[in-house]
Amino acid sequence: MVAEAEVETNAEVMASVEEGPTETLVIADINCDDAYLTAPLADAAPLPEWR
Numbered sequence: 001m002v003a004e005a006e007v008e009t010n011a012e013v014m015a016s017v018e019e020g021p022t023e024t025l026v027i028a029d030i031n032c033d034d035a036y037l038t039a040p041l042a043d044a045a046p047l048p049e050w051r
Contacts, residue, residue: 017041 025044028036
């Protein structure tokens with residue numbers, strides 16, 4: 001069973017790609033310190049799959 005996540009109603013979430021030896025997708029809540037996740041860009045779902 002997967003627990004439902006609590007979502008902040010005024011969250012501002014942004015995404016970016018860090019370039020380097022391995023390109024990394026970074027998704028972060030810019031209103032909260034240390035609220036981010038990363039994944040190798042190759043493993044990230046394409047935008048149409050998120051819809």
